[in-house]
Amino acid sequence: MADLKKLNVLMCGTGEYTTGWTGSGASTSDKKIGVVALTLFDLRRLDKVDHLAMVGVNGKKFPEIRQHLEKNIAGVYKDMDVSFEEFPKNGLVDADAYKVAINQMSAGEAVIIFTPDSTHFPIALYAIERGLHVLLTKPATQLLAHHNTLIEAAKKHNVVCFVEHHKRFDPVYSDARAKAATLGEFNFFNAWMSQPKSQLETFRAWAGKDSDISYYLSSHHIDICCWILEGIAVPTRVVASAATGIATSEPYNCVPQTEDTITLLVDWQSVKSQKHKGTAVYTASWTAPLKAGIHSGQHWYYMAEKGDINVDQAHRGYDLTYDDSGKSWVNPFYMKYSPSESGHFDGQRGYGYISIEKFIDAVRSVNANLTQPSDYDKQALPTIANTVLTTAILNAGRISLDEKRPVGIKREGDLWILE
Numbered sequence: 001m002a003d004l005k006k007l008n009v010l011m012c013g014t015g016e017y018t019t020g021w022t023g024s025g026a027s028t029s030d031k032k033i034g035v036v037a038l039t040l041f042d043l044r045r046l047d048k049v050d051h052l053a054m055v056g057v058n059g060k061k062f063p064e065i066r067q068h069l070e071k072n073i074a075g076v077y078k079d080m081d082v083s084f085e086e087f088p089k090n091g092l093v094d095a096d097a098y099k100v101a102i103n104q105m106s107a108g109e110a111v112i113i114f115t116p117d118s119t120h121f122p123i124a125l126y127a128i129e130r131g132l133h134v135l136l137t138k139p140a141t142q143l144l145a146h147h148n149t150l151i152e153a154a155k156k157h158n159v160v161c162f163v164e165h166h167k168r169f170d171p172v173y174s175d176a177r178a179k180a181a182t183l184g185e186f187n188f189f190n191a192w193m194s195q196p197k198s199q200l201e202t203f204r205a206w207a208g209k210d211s212d213i214s215y216y217l218s219s220h221h222i223d224i225c226c227w228i229l230e231g232i233a234v235p236t237r238v239v240a241s242a243a244t245g246i247a248t249s250e251p252y253n254c255v256p257q258t259e260d261t262i263t264l265l266v267d268w269q270s271v272k273s274q275k276h277k278g279t280a281v282y283t284a285s286w287t288a289p290l291k292a293g294i295h296s297g298q299h300w301y302y303m304a305e306k307g308d309i310n311v312d313q314a315h316r317g318y319d320l321t322y323d324d325s326g327k328s329w330v331n332p333f334y335m336k337y338s339p340s341e342s343g344h345f346d347g348q349r350g351y352g353y354i355s356i357e358k359f360i361d362a363v364r365s366v367n368a369n370l371t372q373p374s375d376y377d378k379q380a381l382p383t384i385a386n387t388v389l390t391t392a393i394l395n396a397g398r399i400s401l402d403e404k405r406p407v408g409i410k411r412e413g414d415l416w417i418l419e
Contacts, residue, residue, distance in 0.1 A: 004364045006050035010105060011036055011084075012098050012123055013114035014056035014065055017137065021061070021068045022202050033072045035335060036114055039356045041073060041080055042345045048360055055087035055101040057094065062086045078343035098123050107131030108367050110360070114164075117211035121146040124161070128153045133160040133366070135359040138219040139394050140387055142211065144418055147391040150384050160362050160373045161384040165223045166355035168382055170333060176302070176309050177228045184305030185270055186233045189280035191221035191300040194261075194288035200252040203286070207247065208258025214240070214397050217284035218264065221300055223382065223390040225280055228302065230380070233268040233278055235389060238396035239406045240264050246287040261285035264397040276305075282393075293319070293327045355382075392416050 013036075016022050020034035043049045056062075069082040088097040102111065111127040112135045113120055121141045124134050128150065140163045141147045154161035167173050195217065200207060203216075226235075242259040246252070263283040270276035288297055299312040319329045333351060340346035347353050358381065365371045377385045389409075396407035396418050408419030 004368050006044075006047060007360060007364055007367070008051040008105065008109040009040055009049050009053070009360075010101050010109070010111045011040065011052065011054045011114070012101075012111060013137075014054055014061060015114065016202065017114045018054070019065050019069060020072070021065050033069075033337065035352045036112055036356065037069065037082075037084070038073055038335075038345070038347075039353050040112075041082055042077075042348070042353075043357065043360060044081060045079055045345075048357075048364065051085070052083070053085040053087065053101055055098050057088075057097065059086065059088040059091045059093065059097070062091075077339055077345045080345060099126060102127055102130060102132065105130070105132060108133070108363075110135070110363050112164075112356070112359075113137060116206045117142055117215050118206075119210075121150070124150055125153055128157055128159055128161065131157055131159060133359075133363040135162045135164055135356065136384070137164045138223065138387075138390070139163075139215045140384060140391055142215060142391075142395065142398070144388070144392045144395045144416065147384070147388055148415055151388065154373065154384055158373055160359065160366055160376065162359045162362070162376075163223075163382045163384060163387045163390075164355055164359075165220070165227075165382040165387065165390075166334075166351050167220050167224050168227060168380075169351035169354045169358070170313070171351070172311060172313065172333070173224055176311055177224075180228045180302055180304065180309060181232075183302075183307045183309075185273060185276040186229055186268060186278040186302075186304050187276075188278060188303040189225050189228075189300065191218070191225065191280075191282045192297065193217045193221055193283070194285040194297040195295060196288050196290045196292065197246065197252065197286070198290055199286045200247055200254060204252070204254060207286070208255040212259055212262060212398065213284045213286045214259075214262040214264065214282075215394055217286070217296075218262065218282045218397075219390060219394060220298070222264075222282050222393050223387060224300070225282070225302075226387070226389045226393070227380065227382075229268065230386075231271065233270050233276075234411075235266050235280075235393055235409045236269050237267040237406050237408050238264055238393055238400055240397040240400035242401055243285075259401070260287040262397070262401070264393065264400075266393055291326060294329045388416055392418065 018036040087101040088094040110133040243261040247254040247258040266280045268278040302309040335350040335352045336347040
């Protein structure tokens with residue numbers, strides 16, 4: 001048996017999803033203590049990872065972040081070491097600190113990127129070109145051309161590059177995909193995903209400037225649709241529409257170009273039957289009501305030749321009522337934050353955790369020469385190659401909004417391109 005060595009990992013990004021800490025303090029969302037750092041601290045406890053580092057732009061945040069992690073993770077779970085090396089050091093502010101951190105790493109180590117969408121591509125490419133394995137949050141990139149570049153770079157440097165589409169590991173979604181494979185030709189898909197207006201406070205620094213709500217939220221269900229339709233249909237045309245006015249008004253005051261709600265209408269063509277065509281509607285909003293009892297409103301409907309599927313992930317038959325905040329619907333399948341009977345972290349079965357662990361396991365396997373990065377393209381995992389159509393649809397939607405026109409998607413040789 002080959003030696004599966006423990007992996008050194010750099011976390012790029014110090015925000016809500018990594019640490020549970022935002023610019024205004026601890027997150028008030030369903031990720032109060034984050035996902036990425038918590039998962040990696042636990043994987044270190046389980047001897048899968050070793051040295052951990054974290055890089056952001058503003059080094060002045062680290063004292064508060066460390067205090068937050070010490071209190072809410074080390075202070076809650078038994079045997080949890082929350083230590084990490086920080087970049088930039090000494091309280092400096094440096095937008096290129098990720099280069100300093102990556103330059104200190106060795107080929108075969110891993111980088112996990114949870115930063116604003118516009119920064120994914122340069123950080124990922126910088127890491128891949130130095131022989132590092134990469135896990136990117138969604139959307140992988142904002143431009144299809146950049147996504148194609150990362151596919152080629154990962155292949156050239158023979159590294160693992162995954163996109164953190166954790167919805168693929170939701171047991172309901174995974175089972176629904178298997179059922180969809182028995183329903184024949186695709187006909188219609190409708191997805192809704194929303195978050196409350198309070199998120200505009202959390203994302204004010206980049207909302208409407210560096211990215212939009214379609215990239216941020218619709219990337220989840222567009223990927224699920226593309227995943228379901230592998231070998232069944234391909235997207236051919238995208239038309240986008242947007243609602244505006246809330247994000248740009250008091251009290252949020254986002255930049256003038258910020259959309260509230262974005263809808264993409266996508267045409268799909270069957271790969272086996274010329275006469276079978278399908279349509280999909282993907283809608284995302286960050287202007288949902290503040291006290292709806294859920295952080296993320298999310299559901300989708302799939303109709304095919306021989307049946308349909310209806311999934312509501314926001315209401316799973318499990319709800320709580322609090323005197324001060326009212327009714328709350330919870331999702332126990334994502335992250336479990338309550339400790340185990342022994343006092344240890346007990347969320348290893350959550351799909352937020354699994355999606356990161358799958359990447360760590362793949363990297364350790366490749367480093368031990370048990371597998372090759374290309375093996376994972378054949379396993380329906382969210383590799384950079386397997387997620388290209390998600391980026392194609394999102395990029396086409398942005399162009400459609402900006403240029404007020406339909407945008408075509410087609411394949412030229414091995415490349416997907418936009419028209």
